[in-house]
Amino acid sequence: MTYVSHADLGGRDLPGAIVPEPEGDTFHAPWEARALALTLAMGGTGSWNLDASRSARETLPDYARLSYYQIWLAALEAMLTERQQLLPDELAAGRMLHAPQPVKRVLQAADVPAALARGTATERPATVPARFARGERVRTRSGAVEHHTRLPGYVQGKVGTIEHLHGMHVFADAHAQGLGEQPQWLYTVVFDGVALWGESTEPGISVSVDAWESYLEPAA
Amino acid sequence: MAHDHDHDHDHSDDHSELDEMDLRVRALETVLTQKGYIDPAALDVLIDTYQTKIGPRNGARVVARAWIDPVFRDWLLKDATAAIASLGYSGRQGEHMVAVANTDSQHHMVVCTLCSCYPWPVLGLPPTWYKSAPYRSRAVKDPRGVLAEFDVQLPASTAIRVWDSTAEVRYLVIPQRPDGTEGWSEEALAELVTRDSMIGTGLARRPEAAP
Numbered sequence: 538m539t540y541v542s543h544a545d546l547g548g549r550d551l552p553g554a555i556v557p558e559p560e561g562d563t564f565h566a567p568w569e570a571r572a573l574a575l576t577l578a579m580g581g582t583g584s585w586n587l588d589a590s591r592s593a594r595e596t597l598p599d600y601a602r603l604s605y606y607q608i609w610l611a612a613l614e615a616m617l618t619e620r621q622q623l624l625p626d627e628l629a630a631g632r633m634l635h636a637p638q639p640v641k642r643v644l645q646a647a648d649v650p651a652a653l654a655r656g657t658a659t660e661r662p663a664t665v666p667a668r669f670a671r672g673e674r675v676r677t678r679s680g681a682v683e684h685h686t687r688l689p690g691y692v693q694g695k696v697g698t699i700e701h702l703h704g705m706h707v708f709a710d711a712h713a714q715g716l717g718e719q720p721q722w723l724y725t726v727v728f729d730g731v732a733l734w735g736e737s738t739e740p741g742i743s744v745s746v747d748a749w750e751s752y753l754e755p756a757a
Numbered sequence: 758m759a760h761d762h763d764h765d766h767d768h769s770d771d772h773s774e775l776d777e778m779d780l781r782v783r784a785l786e787t788v789l790t791q792k793g794y795i796d797p798a799a800l801d802v803l804i805d806t807y808q809t810k811i812g813p814r815n816g817a818r819v820v821a822r823a824w825i826d827p828v829f830r831d832w833l834l835k836d837a838t839a840a841i842a843s844l845g846y847s848g849r850q851g852e853h854m855v856a857v858a859n860t861d862s863q864h865h866m867v868v869c870t871l872c873s874c875y876p877w878p879v880l881g882l883p884p885t886w887y888k889s890a891p892y893r894s895r896a897v898k899d900p901r902g903v904l905a906e907f908d909v910q911l912p913a914s915t916a917i918r919v920w921d922s923t924a925e926v927r928y929l930v931i932p933q934r935p936d937g938t939e940g941w942s943e944e945a946l947a948e949l950v951t952r953d954s955m956i957g958t959g960l961a962r963r964p965e966a967a968p
Contacts, residue, residue, distance in 0.1 A: 547870030547921065551894040555906045558884040560952045563808050565885070566775050568782040570808070573882070574800035575786060582794055591872055605873070605888045610782065623788060631784035637792035646798035653806060656848035659925040687923045689870050691897060703853065703926055723924055734898055741916040744897045747924035 540683045543600035544591075548691035548734070569606040576613050581644030581652060585616055588713035592685035659707040661720040667750070668722065673699045674756035675726060677748065685713035688752045692744075696756045697728040700745060708749055722750040812881035815846045816929060817950035819879055820961075821943045823856075824934040834858060837929065841879060851878035851927050857920070858931040859957070864915050865930045866904070866957030868896040869922040876927035880955060887956065897921055907958045930957040937964045 564570040580590065593612035594600070600608060617623035622638045644652060669675060679694030687709045703723040711719040730742030789795045819841055823830040833840040837854035841847065854876060857865040869875065870893045875883040886892050896903050900917045904910070911917070920928045932954035938946060941964075948967050953959030962968075 542871075544871055546890055546893040547868075547896075548898045549894040550898070551890045553889070553891040555886050555889065555891045555895070555903060557907055557953070557958075558886055560813055560884075562884070563812070563882055564804075566778065568775070568779045570804045571782045571786060571800060573807070574803040575782070575789065575795065577803050578795040578799050579789065581799075594872065601890070605885065607778070610778075610785070614785065617789075622792070622794065623785075627788045628781075628784060631780075631787055633788050633791035637794065640794050643794065643796055644799050645796045646802045649799050649802040649806065652849075653803075653811075654848040656850070656852040658852040660853060687871060689921065689923060691870070701855075703924075706853075706924060709924065723926070725926075727918075739901070741913075742900060742919070743916070744919045744921060746921045747926050749924070 540596070540681075540685070542595040542685070543597065544595035545690050547689045572606045572610045572613070576609050578644050579613060579617070581642070583641035584620060584622065586712055587657065588685060588707075588709045589715065590616070591709075592713040595685070660704045661707065661718065663705050663722075664720075665705075665722075667702055667724075669699045669702075669724060669750070669753065669755075671699055671702065675699060675724075675753040676756045677726070678752050678754070682710070684710055686710050686752075688748060689746060691733060692726075692728060692746050692748075695728055695732055697726040697732065697745075699724050700727045701725040703747065706749070708751070710749070710751075724748055724750070724753070726753070807877075807882050811846075811878060813879070813950075813952035813955065814947070815844075815881075816876070816879035816952070816955045817947040818943075819844055819846070819856075819929065820931055820950045820955065821947035823858075823931055824938075824946055825943055830858075830931075833931070841929075846878040848878055850874070851876045853926045854879075854929060855926055856929045856931055857918075859933050861912075861933075862915060864911055864917045864957065865920065865928075866896065866900055866917060867920045867922060867928045867930060868893060870894070870897055871921075871923060874922035874925075874927065876929055879929055880952060884952070904958065907953060909958065909960060930955050932957075932959075932961040935961050935963050 593616050594608050597611050618625060624635050627634045674696055676696050677692050705720040706723040707718040708721045725745050726748045727743050727745040730738040790797050823833050833856045837856040841854055859865055873883050873888040897919050900919050935949060949962040951959050954961045
C-alpha cells in the first residue's frame with residue numbers, strides 16, 4: 538500500500554465535540570485568509586487541478602494533527618516544491634533564490650470576480666449511454682486503490698440504490714493523477730443506514746454519496 | 758526572532774504558533790510574488806470577497822424566495838444551479854447545485870466526509886466544525902446525535918437523509934418555513950434563515966427569535 542489518504546473520516550467515531558460557530562467567523566487569524574487566497578491564486582495559474590490539490594492534502598502524513606488551513610498551506614508548499622516552482626531554501630529564506638518556472642497564467646486582481654463567478658464546471662457532454670437507471674440496485678467497489686478516489690471507505694462494498702443521474706463528469710480519480718478528464722456518468726447512490734451500519738441502527742436514516750460509474754456494479 | 762508587537766497576552770503558546778504561521782505564510786507570499794506567479798492585489802480581492810460579499814446571506818435570500826414563490830421553489834428543486842444563478846449567485850464550488858427541502862417527514866443534512874466540499878456561492882466558506890473530524894466522522898453514522906449537539910431534536914417519525922458531497926455536486930438545504938410568518942416580506946423571512954439551517958444542522962429561527 539503506497540497511497541494512503543488520511544482524510545476519509547466518515548463513520549470513524551472520532552472523539553471531540555462539534556462546536557457551533559457564529560456566521561461571521563470566516564477566518565480565525567489573518568494568516569488563514571492569506572493561506573486561502575494564496576491557494577486560490579496559485580490554483581489560478583493552472584499548474585494543477587482541484588483534484589490534485591485534494592490528493593496533496595489528504596496524503597499529508599501529519600494531516601490528523603494539522604488545522605484546516607495548515608493542511609491547505611502544507612499541501613500548497615508540497616505542490617509547489619514538487620514542481621520546482623519553489624525550492625525549500627526559498628521558504629526558509631523568505632525570498633526568491635532561484636529563477637521562476639513559467640506558469641500558464643497569473644490571476645490578476647481585476648479578473649478575480651469574473652473567475653470566481655465562472656468557476657470550473659465538471660459536467661461534460663454525454664458521449665455514452667448511462668449504464669444504470671434510476672431505481673437500480675448497485676454494489677460499490679470494495680478494497681483500497683493506489684490513488685486518490687472519492688468513494689469513501691464506509692460505503693465500499695455496500696448495496697444502494699441509484700437515485701439520480703447527474704450527467705457525465707470529470708473523473709476525479711484520473712484527474713488527480715494527471716491522466717486527463719476521462720469523464721464518466723455520475724450518480725447519487727442512496728444507502729439505508731442499516732445497510733451501512735448494521736441492524737442496531739435506528740430506522741429512518743439514509744446516506745447518499747455521489748459516485749462515478751466505475752465505482753459501481755449491478756447488485757445481484 | 759523579532760516581533761513587532763507586545764506579547765502581554767494569555768495563551769502565549771497559541772500566539773507563538775500564530776506568529777509562526779503568520780511568518781510562514783508571509784514568506785511564501787513574498788516568494789510567490791517575486792517569482793511572478795501571483796498578483797498580491799488579487800489576494801486582497803479574494804479575501805474581501807469571502808469576508809464581505811459571498812456568504813450565507815446569499816443562501817438565505819434563495820430560501821426566502823423559495824418560501825414566498827412556489828414557482829421559484831419548483832425551479833430550485835428541479836434545477837438549482839439555474840434558479841440560484843437567476844438571483845446572481847454562481848461559480849466556484851457551486852457549479853452544480855442541488856437543493857433539497859425539509860418537511861415534517863424528511864430532514865436533510867449535508868456533510869463532506871472526504872474534505873470540506875460546501876456550496877460557496879450561497880453559503881460562503883464553511884465553518885470550522887463543518888471541516889472538523891468530529892463532524893465529518895459522525896454525521897453519516899449518527900446524524901441524530903450530531904443534531905443534538907446543535908440542540909436540534911427531531912421527532913422519531915422524521916426520517917433523516919445525510920448527503921455526503923463526494924463529487925462536484927453541492928447541496929443546499931431549504932429549511933421549513935416557520936409557522937407564524939404569514940405575510941412576512943422576503944427580506945424579513947431571510948433574517949430567519951441561518952447558515953446552519955441551510956446545512957441541515959439547524960432549523961430556521963422562530964419568528965420571535967428574529968434578529
